[in-house]
Amino acid sequence: MSLRILVCVKQVPDPEQFDRITLDPDTGSINRGGIPPVTNPADRHAVEEALRIREILGGSVTVLTMGPPQARKCLEDALAMGADRGVLLCDMAFAGADTLATAAVLAAGIRSAGEFDLVLCGNESVDGATGQVPAQLAETLGWPRVTHVRKIEVKAEENRALVEREIEGGFLRVDVTLPVVIAVVKRINRYRLPTIFGILEAGKKEIVEVGCATCENCGLAAGAMGLGGSPTRVVGVFQAPRKRRVEMIGGEPRDAARALVQKLREMGAL
């Protein structure tokens, strides 16, 4: 049996440039202006895991994202890694979604994209960072879910997967039936970088764009998506005060090293 795998990928601001993010205390919104978007790091590992499973069992890997038109880029990146096709859930009606409304639209998008045996997610995004979407997605689909997963072995013929789930101080072995939503941690694998050939091939692969007008049978009420379908309200945002100071220690290397050790001792760091 070959496996139909779908991977949820989210576009996020480049974590390397998070120090450029500012908060607007009046509107409660996050100003990400000018920060280049990238694929959420954990989601790259989820794509890698899907490709690894496909290499063993055969089947297909679909990547799906909900986001603005420019989120297409993270689908293209996943296609260049080797995924087979992409689905972009893009509509103004999805804007302003909290995790519940995000999960509702992702579930509707997954249903309209076809039948799947396995849905992989990153365990957590680096921007919203709630880690709630995979669980809410599974609940909405009516599927089981396993989060914090560091190892997956799919027993396709037996319609189940054996997974290792990290917990504090150890791990759990979980035996779960398919279809299932699994959220993976970054330690699960090292993801491959796209090759030139992969990038060229990605241009020939299909990305389907789905909005409300093209997804009439998804069964999702207008009030269940976007800001209107989001029970979470941000009541305040605060910029953590930074208390960094820099002191340059000059002089000859030997003297500078002595002075540094002395200072670290005084601070109780040594």
Ligand SMILES: Cc1cc2nc3c(=O)[nH]c(=O)nc-3n(C[C@H](O)[C@H](O)[C@H](O)COP(=O)(O)OP(=O)(O)OC[C@H]3O[C@@H](n4cnc5c(N)ncnc54)[C@H](O)[C@@H]3O)c2cc1C
């Ligand atoms: C306090 C707060 C306020 C927010 N306010 C706004 C707002 O005003 N407007 C706004 O637009 N957004 C807002 N967001 C962002 C939005 O709610 C989240 O980006 C979205 O719901 C996903 O939540 P998360 O990033 O915590 O995902 P997590 O649960 O941490 O993500 C886990 C995994 O779920 C999958 N996933 C998550 N989101 C997507 C997606 N969009 N497409 C595909 N896969 C996905 C990925 O595999 C990801 O690795 C806010 C978030 C928070 C925490």
